[in-house]
Amino acid sequence: SQAQQNNTDNSDSDDNNTPLRIAVAANFTPVLKVLLKEFSKQTGINSQIISGASGAMFLQIKHGAPFDIFLSADSRRPKELEQDGFARKNSRKTYAIGQLAFYTTTMPSLEQLSIDLEKNPPQRFAIANPDIAPYGKAAKEALQHLGLWSTLQHRLITGINIGQTFAQLRSKAVTRGIVANSQLVLNNLSGVLIPTSYHQPIEQQLVIIRASKRQAAAKSLSDFLLSAKSQATIVSYGYAPTPRVKG
Amino acid sequence: MNDSLINNAALNSLTNHKTPQLNININISYQQFELSIKQSIPLNGITGVFGHSASGKSTLLRAIAGLETTLTGEITLVDTSLVNSEQGIYLKPEQRQVGLVFQNSRLFSHLTVLGNLEYAVKRCKNSRLSLAEVIKLTELSALLDQEVNQLSGGQQQRVALARAILAEPKLLLLDEPLSALDRHSKTQLLKMILNIQKQLSLPMLYVSHSLDELQQVCDTLLVLAQGKVVSFGNIHHVIHQLNNNHECDLIQQQTSLSLPIKTFNNGHGLTALALNAQQDIFLSCDQAFEQQTQLRCFILASDISITLTEPSNSSIVNHLLGTIKQINAQQNNVLLTVICGSQDFFVTISAFSQQKLSLTLRQQVYLQFKASAVRTFIH
């Protein structure tokens, strides 16, 4: 349904008093914080981070949440927002591509690890929920690709999102699992990277909210994030390099 | 009013015309008990309510106070209709201005003794009584700051009584207010109740199992049995009726009197009461009599003896010449009704003595009783 029909494109009526409200998936928040310093230096735009679960923010946007731009952890929700008319047409961009990694301290290579997991599988293995979390879905695909799925399927601990999976691993209650590489980088932990070819790419997409009164600022943030410099920073935080930058 | 010579009919006609009344015509049904009372009670003094345990005394008081919600019928206090189930009137307890001293004292456990008293004072509309005065009369001065659940049984009753009086209701209901008290405290508090009754012209209904107590303070007596009124009227008349009621084991047979004081102290420590123009009754003098012109007293039928000739050389000061009106043989006793002037006296003698003296109706005899046999509860 075109809920926001009478909301005209109001990019010109930017209200500079309220900060730019960025709804961002929790796993990207630390990187965004770093990038925003540069962004505000460049543009002078004052911004506010609202971090949370992509699913919750998606629902909130559909029910009128006062966000300007939404950095989701997946591509499904931005697509849906775009289709339903809550996001500005053509504002959907992939700003980062998730990189999976095995969380392990001992195993040096992926081959060794796979063999080890096959031979003496751990009692519990943590991934994000494949049904609802994009990192979970990708983890499942990667395990299938490695032929470990049938071994590990019944040993899975699934987190509500990749953040919870990481917390579960950090608590040492479970010792093996698949997390986002960016989490390992941020926390100076070592792991074994999983080639992005083993799964469908984890595209983290952004959209500009149609009802936003800060269209121009949102657009400049979007542009800023997609700039080569920012992309390099993002990759340095453990994300996979984006193959091609969509205009 | 208090003259025992006024008979029941006279009392009723009097009260019907002048005295404000409490009109009760109610029905309350419980599983095993039914209270069904139709009675007008004059509101000019203290009315006693007497009867066996579980005869419905507390239920009656609760109904008047507005705590029995299942009743049908009507209760009218002076001109105010408290309940009228036909007209759908049901005045809330707090609007009735009726006070009740419960059989169990029901003090507010979160307040001190003083707090309990002040609770009543704050909600009282008239303030004709002094809090300090009531505290003094109920001897609560030393207890004011005590927690109420640390009080002894008697102390609790005194607080409950003081609290109810301080609310200065239009009608005060007392449900065995003195049952947990010793003789001395009973006497003191009965005096207080009487004083306050007079001072505020506050009508009261007084439930008690002790006829002595009722005798002393009540003008009118209501006797209940199994939820019904069995007797009502001037207290002396009612008691004299009960004397002849054999099944009813409620009371000790006695002569109940209200007489004018003729001489407070005859110089020998005796007070003389005028029984009639010719005859006096003597009893031991007491300071408390000094302020009164009229005295309530009773003489147990067992305290009076009969002689055929005027006794002499005896310490017994009272001997009255009378005529035997009735002879009523009971198991080992004989109950005689002897009329002196116009007053009936009740005398029990042993069957043995009756045999010896072979008394007959209309015979003239001397009633003989000690000054100390003339009892007042207040002494």
Next chain:
Amino acid sequence: MNDSLINNAALNSLTNHKTPQLNININISYQQFELSIKQSIPLNGITGVFGHSASGKSTLLRAIAGLETTLTGEITLVDTSLVNSEQGIYLKPEQRQVGLVFQNSRLFSHLTVLGNLEYAVKRCKNSRLSLAEVIKLTELSALLDQEVNQLSGGQQQRVALARAILAEPKLLLLDEPLSALDRHSKTQLLKMILNIQKQLSLPMLYVSHSLDELQQVCDTLLVLAQGKVVSFGNIHHVIHQLNNNHECDLIQQQTSLSLPIKTFNNGHGLTALALNAQQDIFLSCDQAFEQQTQLRCFILASDISITLTEPSNSSIVNHLLGTIKQINAQQNNVLLTVICGSQDFFVTISAFSQQKLSLTLRQQVYLQFKASAVRTFIH
């Protein structure tokens, strides 16, 4: 034991050697009240506890029952040490086998009447009493299924009494168990208490404000005032001591007696009691006397009169020749102690009569009192 001729010292020496005893030596301090009692109580009948309101009667019973945790000192029941604060012994209430009928009945509101009784029965170790029997004696049959908070005050007391008895404790403490009852119920229940006392040889402590009640059931009397024992011993002696205690307004002066029954019915409806070899006392005969060999009775001092010559032509059946032992002038009265055989009798006459008769010490006089002046509560 019950013979009034045994004096206090004899009683004590007797109890020290043979009768099991309750030894109390305790101290309880409250802010405004201190209980300090050192007393051995023989456990062979009912001991009355008497005293003004707030004299510490309930506190004493609570201490014996184990409900006062702040006490110091010791209590020993026969051979069992209930409390000994020096040795750190403090037996829990449920281990003492002591029963208590509270001043307020404390029934279990979640149980019916029968449920309350069965609660005691289930926890009773001996089962010498029949539940059905106790229900009959306390007249509770019709009430068994009733909720306890729907009961009248007197009904509640009866349930509480029945419940305590059914627990068949080693010692039963009764705190004004009959205060909310009418004369008839009181009489019935006093009889029951006496019967059960004898049947189970269950010693009891009985708190009451009514000396008449105590008189009837107690062998020994403990009088408390302000937390201290003021008098203890054979009930008749204690009462006679109190007669001479002027400040103490506790009792009506009286002669208190336990006498053997000589003739149950002399054919004229009188029962004769043997006062001594020569002299008898007569009172109205009652069915209840038939089963007894000994009778408790009291004669109020005010019920006895004095004549100088042997009376004749009088319905008064009792005239005893005695010698004046003591003359004690009070306000408007004179208290005479007259000795007949070895029994003291107490007589109050008016100051007026004393003046008229000018009685002197060691003078021989006739005591005169009606058969009905010899009172028993049970009748």
Next chain:
Amino acid sequence: MINSDLQALITTLEMAALTTIILLIIGTPLAWYLAKMTSRFKVIIEAVVALPLVLPPTVVGFYLLIAFSPEYLPGQMWQQATGQQLAFSFSAIVIGSVLYSLPFVVQPLQKAFEQLGDSLLEAGALLGAGPIDRFFTIVLPLTKASFITAASLGFAHTVGEFGIILMIGGNIPGETRVLSIALFDHVEAFDYARAHLLSISLLISSMVLLAAIYWLNLPKRNKPKDLTVNTKREEQSANE
């Protein structure tokens, strides 16, 4: 940074305090009614009050979000009445918390009222105290402990509440970002040091607060008071 936590703390306290007050105002008459009501209908109301407990907070939040959005009636009515959107406002999180914490307030109060019994209320009525008067002078002091329990359960539950507030509040700093969300954010953002710090300070301050409440509620023993017999009343009567 620490500033933002402080702001969250202020929002939290405002929300919890307001919620607790509203809970007491709504919950007390409701509990009273349930305690004194005898109809079988009561069972239904009791169940409805307890319902929010059964659903996971995020799900309750989901439905509340729908209800509060301007597309549906409650949200629409609010918008018409106040001119502002209900969802994602401070008002929304207060309303959500009230609904969610209601059983914690109603149930302890209801039981307290039931256990209180009628006898003292009857005594109060016969001394002339009307229903409101009786409530404040008899019921309230005698059930004070249960009121404190109810209020502290309600308050604590509101402070700790998270799923609903996150959903209907939207985590907007200074308006609907509360401490529990901030704490969650720190954990999510792997900022464990700050999460630990915030948790510990929240624990300690709550502990102090709760201890203070319970301490206030301890029965006072042997507290001597002044004799205050010499009241106005006495002077009055002295003049008579």
Next chain:
Amino acid sequence: MINSDLQALITTLEMAALTTIILLIIGTPLAWYLAKMTSRFKVIIEAVVALPLVLPPTVVGFYLLIAFSPEYLPGQMWQQATGQQLAFSFSAIVIGSVLYSLPFVVQPLQKAFEQLGDSLLEAGALLGAGPIDRFFTIVLPLTKASFITAASLGFAHTVGEFGIILMIGGNIPGETRVLSIALFDHVEAFDYARAHLLSISLLISSMVLLAAIYWLNLPKRNKPKDLTVNTKREEQSANE
């Protein structure tokens, strides 16, 4: 699919029932102790019991997970005692729920015990009833309503609990995947139809359950009983 929800329902009921039983077993003596204790120390214990309320469940869950992991003492001890890992087990979610729901059970019971007073307990003791006997024959029947409140608050709160269970349970089907998580999954997976269905069936069944509990707890009126005076006891005495 529907099968998996059914399994979640069974796990949920098992967990909630077990938790409620444990809560009553632990909570009752704790509440009794708190109600009868007079020391100032009590305040601290009361505050500690109430603490889990104040922290957001996910945060409580995180700390519990750390405690339950085999690296730390509680988790280690458990593993040594049972041979199994505590974290991500059914036992873990029960323990977590017990800790988290404890205040809902302890507080209503504590107030009920406090309001009960000593007089009937004294009467019971003097009829020979020891402490356990008194508890079951006097305290329990007189505070039955508060027990039902405590149990139903505890049960409902456990059913609705989500954050903690998710964190320490790990969403393992048949073991720790409970209904609240399943419901959340449906919402997250845009499966609103199923989410609505599950919510509504959860609501209706909880409502029926709660109504049944409260209905059981309605005071019975005028229920006539058989006269059972003719006990063994009477026969005994007849033989004497």
